[in-house]
Amino acid sequence: MTTPLLEIKELSVAFRQGDETRLVVDRVSLTLNAGETLALVGESGSGKSVTALSVLRLLPSPPVLYPQGDILFAGKSLLHADDAALRRVRGNDIAMIFQEPMSSLNPLHSVEKQLLEVLALHRDMHGAEAHAEVLASLDRVGIRQAKSRLKDFPHQLSGGERQRVMIAMALLTRPKLLIADEPTTALDVTVQAQILRLLADLRREMGMALLFITHNLNIVRQLADNVAVMQEGKCVEISPCQTLFSAPRHPYTRRLLAAEPGGHPPPVPADAAPLLRVDGLGVNFSVRRGLFRRQAAQKSAVRAVTFSLRRGESLGLVGESGSGKSTTALAVLRLLKSDGEIWFDGQPLHTFNRRRMLPLRRRIQVVFQDPNSALNPRLTVAEIVVEGLRVHHRYTSAEQEQRVITALQEVGLDPDTRHRYPNEFSGGQRQRIAIARALILQPDVVILDEPTSSLDRSVQAQILQLLKSLQEKYHLTYLFISHDLQVVRAMCHQVIVLREGEVVEQGDCRQVFDSPSADYTRQLMQAAG
Template sequence: MTLSRPNQASTIDAEEVMRLEDLCVEFDGQRVVDGLSLEVRAGETVALVGESGSGKSITALAALGLLPREAKVGGGRWLAGQRLDDLAVRDWRRLRGGEVGMIFQEPMSSLNPLHTVGRQIGETLKLHQGLDAGARRRRVLELLRLVRLPRVERLIDAYPHALSGGQRQRVMIAMAIANDPKLLIADEPTTALDVTIAREVLALIEDLRERLGMGVLLITHDLNLVRRHAQRVCVLCRGRTEDYGDTERVFEAPGSSYTRALIDAEPDGRPIPLEADAEPLLDARGLSVEYRANRRLFARQAPAFTALSPIDVTLARGETLGVVGESGSGKSTLALALARLVPSSGEILFAGERLDLLQDAALRRRRRDIAMVFQDPYGSLSPRMSVTDIISEGLRFHHPELTREQVDDRVLTTLDAVELDRGIAGRYPHEFSGGQRARIALARSLILEPKLLILDEPTSALDRQVQKRLIVLLRRLQAERGLSYLFISHDLAVVRAVAHRILVLKEGRLIECRECQALIDAPDSDYTRGLIEASLLKPSVQQP
């Protein structure tokens, strides 16, 4: 392991806003953070990186005194020059939200759904500055403008559910900087955001760091973000420091094999070769989706909202079609329409049969051949059902004639296929990592032996090494079973590793659809070019 300090004239003499010395955290005798030391100075960004479970978020919670009482914390902790060990509860409250701001990983879970944006930001202003209602509202409006939110006079009275993911993240940033903190801790601030919004959020954090002179601790598993936005980086593996130093040094000369593995964990390789005479599986013509607004009493009929403009989609047997675009571009709507899960117009020919004309029992039978893996594997898995019950649910519905023994055998065989241990069959979703839950969701879709698998953002919440392993698994399953994939993602680095062709959507309209590498090398539209740049893809670089 190599530990080195950066040589940066801009921050070397700056005020130290956070320091951890030999930080150790234990739960039930198990050490989850072991001897971590780092510092953050005013005006710099230090990244804390590692795989899921490496101790990144535990470190941040320890620094803020937010760990549960059963946690044993050792070592030294300093924030804004104040030693934190044995700090009184009143002093912790003064520091949190005052000297230190925190952006949590899931803004929708972190924001109170029953309170308006203005009230939630105003609470921290009232607590730390004692501002009256009028002053709070003026300051909240100022903060919302500072984080570049539109129509702030309306947004201040909006509730979190009415905001997009990117807007909710900006509200979290506004709340975190409300009291001019010296340190901002950002825990996976771009998870599940599309690449364009993620780039904007990080550019905003960087701009605020420079304007406000605060230090930033950026917690992430995405090394692309680290290289672009951090001056220094600390690499964690199972709670231990693997590398620490200047960002460029760590990337150019990593001090451990683990760091090298993280750097090399970008999705690579190419999709399995597609047969030249592959038969068509799916052929949709003029497919479109419209939603009509609710009609108010005595009001005229509201105009329809076009979620998906007429589009043609084709997919061959054994082919992967990547579908990319920003949030709200129509990616998931397209998937739901192709699976006949939302009302749509147009023709859908599937395996030689008009899917759009099927009804009731005939449609249910055909749905065995079309399976979906949803974006949030944890949210789509019932916490009250065992792995066996989750995976076998569709099989028991479509094949009630099977005995319990036959169903259990199929479950175990499917667990083998997705490379999960058979011993997990009786366990529950909360006991697994994100990557394991993704494989359980995949197994649930595969047990019916479908012809088409629709994967909606299957890798968005996974770290790069877990993503890479899942992609390898998907390629193997496709080669063995002749599966066709509709692969929806905002991450072009992932799409390039699995897709034969890429379809680009914007605001429900088709922008372009071409062979994968040709599109990345020479996109026809500025919109596609922006997606490629936001994904940090270099068109001229050929993947091995």
């Protein structure tokens, strides 16, 4: 009988906190053979990433303890291996793609230097050969004009580009096992499809095994041979992929499958008044070169975007990374200089300066993609939520406190937790805090920039339902930016499809998705599965 490439046997992982020990992984057993893909799914906090990090012993010990079980790679124990043996395995035989590239890439080194370092350390490759290999790897993961991006630093790349660099870095070592922890979270559907095809091709070419951690069940359908479902540290179901989707056994698995985005946005009242109109919006950026950073050219980021929204209506902006979605939103907020006209409740925002815009900031609020970076870690939840209220309104301390309590209740959070800090909350709870911060000002328009992309499906379903109920209750108008077409379909009345700053298709959301007229829209739909 063939020895599994990776075998996790009755593994338990515990965190020691002071005098207490908390079990976070409870007797998990998994098997992965060469050339196979095992998907690990479950909600945030279920133990997926802890299990994966334990394979390479990347968790600090102490406070992390392994009270039970073992992890075998090619028949040899990793839990009981010494540091020298682990160094030989890490990067060479087992590589890992982490979820957050900004915490994994060195901000002081260029993309080229970091990739060349991997080749020098793990494959003893240098010079022109290494340089050619780096360029080829960036091309394979879809970095446009890779040669011109080699000297860029991580902060000069988009979120999706940083994730692609991380994937290229991991694949340079040609590992026997690749552990991928949510590697496509920040990627649009076309690049995501490209990365999934790349991983599938490499698995076939190299016989590479893949341990894939994700909350996106569409990816699981496309990529996995087997699926392990985790809940509260336990593995509640392991099944072949097709069996899991057609006949899930465990109630929790059935709940996960039922949490796929669906339904319709709340109907727009027939008498809803026009609220936001954008006519011929364009945004240009200066391209600066040379020692003195003189302007060398103008780059057009958005061209001739036009739309109109009524109270209680939602517009989805979809397209690949760099298509102009977020740039359009920032221009509407008057945080970027733009051409064209922007009318809000009859007022010409395109003629307003910073001082005249200030009173209107209260009425147009934003919820960003990543609550970790959007919430100040040094402030309590109450201080975060009340901050805008102190700028735009004059309330007594007691009135402010009551409004914070009401806002937290509106988004389904216990007001008694308002004196805690953001790090004490889950990802879904932090996103609810960000929504409460926007709602406390009672805005008319809320711009939602990928508000659910980093959340697992069950939490995502809760947030989407919350946004729908708030829209219905307060007749909120949403500008919804997302690369998840299922989410846009469930949330939006209208949709605009952007490509390289231009509108390629626009109209009623369901009509566009059911009968797309543009080839590019059809490509997006096909890539989304």
